[in-house]
Amino acid sequence: MAEGAFIIVRIVIYAAAIFWFLSYIGVNLEGALVGGAIGGVVIGFAVQSVVSNLLSGIMVSGGGFIKPGDAVLVYSWLFGQTITGRVEDVKVLHTRIRNALGQTFLIPNTALLGSSIYTSLGVGKNLSFTFSVVLPADIPADKLIERARNELDSIYGYGKGFTADIYLTSKTGNSNTYSVVMKFSDI
Secondary structure, three states, X not given: OHHHHHXXXXXXXXXXXXXXXHHHOOOOHHHHHHHHHHHHHHHHHHOHHHHHHHHHHHHHHHHOXXXXXXXXXXXXXXXXOEEEEEEEEEOOOEEEEEOOOOOEEEEEHHHXXXXXXXXXXXXXXXXXXXXXXXXXXXXXXXXXXXXXXXHHHHHOOOOOOEXXXXXXXXXXXXXXXXXXXXXXXXX
16 A cells, blocks of 8 residues: 555656656646646546556455455345355455355456445354344244254254354234344355
């Protein structure tokens, strides 16, 4: 991040030196500034997405909210699917995530910061994901929780690095809300 600030300071110093030199040799700076402004607008439109990605990359890598090795869940309307995996690399322009099937996703940092829902699943071998389920109130809570645990046990098998805790968190007149906390050791 200090490198980026150093580059900006150098550009400002060089620009000041160039303007001083041009005024010293008698060049009309008004015309040069108008032409430079028009050229700057054209160049600005041309490099807008690159600069946006660079600034987002500085914020992602410098902010430290995503680090290589983190287990994450990322959803965005841009991707059309939820991406669950481990962060392999955080670069200036993109973040690379590998899912459990070995597929690699390169997510632009602008999409990661601007139009995504990011959920950290934990660190190391202690990963968890929490979600809510709303069901009609006529389904008995104890039967539902017992059935869900039996189904999860038959599919994933407790003791194989996966557990789930199911809680009745809210009861209204016509619906019950359950919180499910899935805990697993690896993606």
